[in-house]
Amino acid sequence: MTKSSPKDSEKEGDDWHQFSNAGYSSASADFDNEEITEQQNTEEEWFDGDDFEFEGKTIDWNSPPCPTPLGIAHMIKIGTCNHCLQRVSGKREMSGAQIRNEAYTRDISLESSFDELLCPLCENLFDDVDNIVERIIEKIDNLEYSTIQIGIHLPKDLIQESHEITSRHGASQSMPLKNSMVLAIQNKINHNLGTDINFVKDRPDIMVLVDGLTLRVDVDIRPIYFYGRYKKLSREIPQTRWPCRACKGRYNDCESCQGTGLQYIDSVQDLIGEPLRHTLNAKDTSFHGMGREDIDVRMLGTGRPFVIEIKKPMNRLPEMAEIVNEINKNAAGKIEIDNLKKTERSLIAQIKNSRSDKSYTIRFKISEKIEEEIIIKSISDLSGIELDQETPRRVSHRRADKIRKRKIIEINNILIDGNEIQFSIRAEAGTYIKELVHSDEGRTKPSVSEKLGVECEILWLDVNQIHDDEENKDN
Numbered sequence: 001m002t003k004s005s006p007k008d009s010e011k012e013g014d015d016w017h018q019f020s021n022a023g024y025s026s027a028s029a030d031f032d033n034e035e036i037t038e039q040q041n042t043e044e045e046w047f048d049g050d051d052f053e054f055e056g057k058t059i060d061w062n063s064p065p066c067p068t069p070l071g072i073a074h075m076i077k078i079g080t081c082n083h084c085l086q087r088v089s090g091k092r093e094m095s096g097a098q099i100r101n102e103a104y105t106r107d108i109s110l111e112s113s114f115d116e117l118l119c120p121l122c123e124n125l126f127d128d129v130d131n132i133v134e135r136i137i138e139k140i141d142n143l144e145y146s147t148i149q150i151g152i153h154l155p156k157d158l159i160q161e162s163h164e165i166t167s168r169h170g171a172s173q174s175m176p177l178k179n180s181m182v183l184a185i186q187n188k189i190n191h192n193l194g195t196d197i198n199f200v201k202d203r204p205d206i207m208v209l210v211d212g213l214t215l216r217v218d219v220d221i222r223p224i225y226f227y228g229r230y231k232k233l234s235r236e237i238p239q240t241r242w243p244c245r246a247c248k249g250r251y252n253d254c255e256s257c258q259g260t261g262l263q264y265i266d267s268v269q270d271l272i273g274e275p276l277r278h279t280l281n282a283k284d285t286s287f288h289g290m291g292r293e294d295i296d297v298r299m300l301g302t303g304r305p306f307v308i309e310i311k312k313p314m315n316r317l318p319e320m321a322e323i324v325n326e327i328n329k330n331a332a333g334k335i336e337i338d339n340l341k342k343t344e345r346s347l348i349a350q351i352k353n354s355r356s357d358k359s360y361t362i363r364f365k366i367s368e369k370i371e372e373e374i375i376i377k378s379i380s381d382l383s384g385i386e387l388d389q390e391t392p393r394r395v396s397h398r399r400a401d402k403i404r405k406r407k408i409i410e411i412n413n414i415l416i417d418g419n420e421i422q423f424s425i426r427a428e429a430g431t432y433i434k435e436l437v438h439s440d441e442g443r444t445k446p447s448v449s450e451k452l453g454v455e456c457e458i459l460w461l462d463v464n465q466i467h468d469d470e471e472n473k474d475n
């Protein structure tokens with residue numbers, strides 16, 4: 001690539017910026033759509049006459065297109081390079097050099113019919129393949145991957161030019177410049193590495209973005225997602241990492257967090273994520289649970305489904321059983337996971353949207369003695385009813401106030417021990433169980449406190465089961 005006006009570089013620079021900052025899916029959509037859009041946008045401007053000036057030569061639009069001998073001869077006359085000859089001549093089974101030699105055999109005068117100028121179809125872009133591939137290999141050399149996607153960004157005017165000439169003189173099954181360039185890069189990578197890399201067009205492990213103008217190579221290591229279920233055996237651990245309230249995670253000289261930047265040293269996210277991050281040599285993690293429990297609530301039963309996202313992992317082929325063991329060993333007494341399975345990003349939305357019932361056990365203290373029979377009857381009466389729950393005070397600074405209807409599916413195992421009461425409950429997703437008991441100053445109706453006519457102080461709450469088995473049996 002040698003030809004570009006300052007205005008073009010500026011424009012392309014902007015495009016590159018957008019392109020490299022786009023999310024993966026939109027970036028790949030850009031590759032696929034770009035040529036089509038450009039063709040549409042420029043049709044008017046380009047189909048304006050029969051004569052086309054290129055480097056001072058007038059091209060004869062009346063010659064028949066490739067793969068006719070006249071068409072190929074025309075391509076050679078305008079200075080088409082061997083790479084482009086192969087992609088537009090309709091003889092892809094032959095190399096560019098073979099196609100050229102065949103044409104020279106037919107008409108020896110062709111050989112001296114053109115000056116060795118820039119190929120009008122690629123501006124000698126293919127000369128840069130070696131250089132580009134060298135840069136790519138340097139950047140992916142220390143990475144683990146099983147799939148790679150290559151994307152290339154080319155100046156719009158070059159794509160237009162190439163497309164114009166090809167659509168008039170090339171064979172109907174010509175390969176577009178971008179595809180051809182990507183293929184050349186892929187072949188060269190395989191050749192240089194002596195491998196057979198699985199190049200994909202979707203969901204790669206490694207996304208390589210090449211700027212055809214500056215030859216800049218950016219490598220984007222795509223995240224890995226693992227699905228699992230965690231049990232939380234402690235009442236002192238939040239689900240996700242909490243920045244220190246005093247220093248907002250800014251570490252320096254903070255007495256409150258002793259420089260850790262964390263409000264709680266442990267979190268489910270880090271107890272699972274940190275061993276993964278170290279093993280996979282990754283930058284960071286992000287944790288997506290199927291709902292969450294309060295810090296002081298245990299998560300028992302078969303655990304809570306989650307997806308953990310490992311960002312920018314340099315390794316991605318870990319020994320899973322070993323990592324699971326390590327996680328459970330480090331987190332003994334705090335959390336436990338059953339296993340970890342590789343999954344896709346789409347599962348995050350799926351578990352976030354889950355509306356599974358949940359079962360709990362709650363224990364609380366009443367302010368006055370009440371007869372056992374009355375207690376059992378009052379609490380049993382709540383089984384099967386629908387609650388009106390206003391957003392609890394403890395979360396109302398985060399969520400808009402509204403009244404929600406939530407169904408209590410079943411209450412059982414009511415135990416009474418002096419002024420302490422305990423029961424098990426299955427409720428619809430999103431039911432606030434502590435509020436059901438203490439009433440949250442009347443914001444939950446009805447409530448255990450209201451039914452008993454006394455104040456209830458929560459002692460503890462456990463989640464016993466998340467009933468997602470029907471919904472997520474495929475996971």
Ligand SMILES: [Zn+2]
Pocket residue numbers: 080081082083084085119120121122123124125126
């Ligand atoms: Zn070319």
Ligand SMILES: [Zn+2]
Pocket residue numbers: 244245246247248249250251254255256257258259260261262
């Ligand atoms: Zn702090």
